[in-house]
Amino acid sequence: MSTGKSKTPSFDLRAEELPANIGIIMDGNGRWAKKRGLPRQFGHRAGAKTFRKIVKHCEARGIKIVTVYAFSTENWRRPEAEVNAIMDLLRSHLKESLLDFKNENIRTRFIGDRTPLSEDIQDLMAEAEASTADRTGMILNIAINYGGQDEIVHAAKALAAEVKEGNLSPDEITAAAISSRLYTEDQPPVDLILRPSGEYRLSNFLIWQAAYAEYVFMDVLWPDFTEEDMDKALMKYAGRNRRFGGV
Numbered sequence: 535m536s537t538g539k540s541k542t543p544s545f546d547l548r549a550e551e552l553p554a555n556i557g558i559i560m561d562g563n564g565r566w567a568k569k570r571g572l573p574r575q576f577g578h579r580a581g582a583k584t585f586r587k588i589v590k591h592c593e594a595r596g597i598k599i600v601t602v603y604a605f606s607t608e609n610w611r612r613p614e615a616e617v618n619a620i621m622d623l624l625r626s627h628l629k630e631s632l633l634d635f636k637n638e639n640i641r642t643r644f645i646g647d648r649t650p651l652s653e654d655i656q657d658l659m660a661e662a663e664a665s666t667a668d669r670t671g672m673i674l675n676i677a678i679n680y681g682g683q684d685e686i687v688h689a690a691k692a693l694a695a696e697v698k699e700g701n702l703s704p705d706e707i708t709a710a711a712i713s714s715r716l717y718t719e720d721q722p723p724v725d726l727i728l729r730p731s732g733e734y735r736l737s738n739f740l741i742w743q744a745a746y747a748e749y750v751f752m753d754v755l756w757p758d759f760t761e762e763d764m765d766k767a768l769m770k771y772a773g774r775n776r777r778f779g780g781v
């Protein structure tokens with residue numbers, strides 16, 4: 535049985551063979567622009583287009599949760615013009631997201647520390663979350679000012695405060711208790727981490743949630759990434775033998 539529309543002729547995976555939860559590191563925008571003699575910002579603009587296309591494709595394939603790495607806690611170290619360009623893309627995506635994903639049953643959420651972001655972006659984020667909250671389809675987590683270590687520190691502080699207030703005993707600090715205090719809260723673990731661009735790193739992305747994830751690295755820059763590439767990644771995942779520490 536095929537799931538959703540077929541972009542790849544040989545794509546014929548059953549729903550249970552698909553990863554339910556995918557993390558995508560949208561890497562290679564800068565190199566894509568450089569290859570064309572363009573400023574890096576143009577790469578991010580092309581990357582934002584790919585993001586919209588691939589998110590829709592994942593939804594059509596029946597994926598339950600997709601998390602994209604849009605801006606990390608370390609990305610503030612980039613030149614100011616590049617940071618501003620990414621924030622502008624985010625702003626315009628948020629303003630247009632209702633149009634972009636108008637016909638999609640996608641619920642948008644954001645993970646990361648929003649407090650250093652400009653107020654108008656924070657407002658747009660809250661609006662996008664509220665206006666899609668009742669949707670029942672795929673969850674799209676957009677990671678902004680997100681870092682896996684920062685997320686765990688945030689959860690540890692929340693647990694410490696609860697213990698201090700007498701609402702939690704130290705014995706109740708379990709893996710499940712930590713998971714439920716991460717930005718991803720009640721979401722299941724990540725099944726597949728996908729990183730295009732030929733780099734083989736996790737870069738502080740979903741480090742807790744991806745403890746037993748499969749990794750697919752592809753040698754294509756994110757702006758060039760196609761629906762067929764996504765299908766290839768799903769097929770690679772389906773061919774893996776996941777053992778979760780067992781035999």
Ligand code: FPP
Nearest residue numbers: 560561562563564565581582604623624627
């Ligand atoms: C990594 O490539 C990409 C980023 C740090 C930014 C990703 C942002 C977008 C795709 C656009 C905005 C997102 C949304 C949700 C609208 P890189 O710049 O590190 O590439 P390089 O390794 O080739 O330099």
